[in-house]
Amino acid sequence: MISENSALYIVATPIGNLGDMSQRAVEILQQVALIAAEDTRHSARLLQHYAVSTPCVALHEHNEREQSSRLLQRLANGESVALISDAGTPLLSDPGFHLVQQARQQGIRVVPVPGPSAVIAALSVSGLPTDCFKFIGFLPAKSVARRQRLAALAAESCTLAFYESPHRIVESLTDMAHELGAARAAVLARELTKTFETVRSGTLAELGEFVSSDPNQQKGEIVVLVEGAPAVESALDxxxxxxxxxxxxxxxxxxxxxxxxxxxxxxxxxxxxxxxxxxx
CATH class of the missing domain: 1.10.10 (Arc Repressor Mutant, subunit A)
Structure with a gap:
């Protein structure tokens, strides 16, 4: 029988600025029996900063299913566990889906401890419509697959939200301009909350030129937001x-x-x- 006192806490952590950590998040991390972190070495600085001495185990894309079984057993035995990612809110392009899904299926309480999220932070300052947005996450690494994915999104009327890695940002912006339209309004949000934060608006063509001409914009954590497709002028006959x-x-x-x-x-x-x- 599952203990009513145990819970799996999904804890959001800062995306750059340590001051964005909530007091509740700190308290949960101090109180649980175990923390499952995407990268224990990466999270060590955060935990040390807030005097969190709770034991940690790694839970990442390569060991999630195996590690989840162990964590679920501890939860079933009455212990509480917290899940954190390297930065931001877990499960948004981060590991944890299998663990949360299995926990809910087994009747274990899953509790959100909300906080920073790069995509939400980017949307809030973008000036693009936020009443409807579609989070895509990372596009395929290969150009052909990436263009096919973008072509399938070309008619979406909602704002599109992408994560992208620094070494692919130039190619991805080029492909976005080709498939979504070079004149489509977009925003590049890079290194949010950090020292070299960039929030740049322009067309996809303009952002592509901006990033290509400045190697510093090809570094760090990147969110790209693209305005949705314009309404079709009239119905086809x-x-x-x-x-x-x-x-x-x-x-x-x-x-x-x-x-x-x-x-x-x-x-x-x-x-x-x-x-x-x-x-x-």
Whole structure:
């Protein structure tokens, strides 16, 4: 039987500035029997700063399933465990999904201890619409797969939120401009809350040039926000949609949209956006 006193705490930690740690988060980390950290060496500085001497174990993408079984057993025995990532709120492009899923299935209390999140911090200062946003996380590392993923997002009307690694940021911005539109409004949020914080607005083309020309912008933790697709000007007429449907059955998406535009006199971009929807 699961103890009512045990709980798995999902604890948000600072994304850069140690002053952003909440008092409740510190107290939870001091009180639990064990802390599961993405990288125990990385988290040691944070724990030492707040005089947290609770034992730690590593839980990362390579050992999550194995380690989760051990943690779930300790939780079932009445102990409480805290999960932290290297920075920010756990499970947002970080390990922990399997542990939380299994804990909930087994009737173990899972308690959020909210705090910093890079994507939420970026959205709050971006000036882009926040009433609807879609968190994508990291795009595929390979260019072909990355462009395919972006093409599938081109018609999304919500603000798009991406994480990106420093060594891929130039290539990713180039691919975003190609697939989403070079003139699409975007924001680069880099090293948030840290000494060299950058929040830069512009089109995807402008941000690509900015990052390419400054190696310092190719370092650190990066969030890219992209404005959602504009509303389609008007509905396609029945004939244009019929032609597009026939061509999509035989041709790649871009080629089908281009040929449909030539055959029907419709707008290529409008046909392309409709083709994306039809493909889904």
């Amino acid at each position: 029945a004939e244009a949609e019929r032609v597009l449907g026939i061509l999509l059955a035989e041709l790649p998406l871009k080629q089908a949209a281009a040929l449909a535009a030539r055959l029907t006199g419709g707008k290529k971009n409008q046909l392309y956006q409709r083709a994306l929807t039809m493909k889904k």
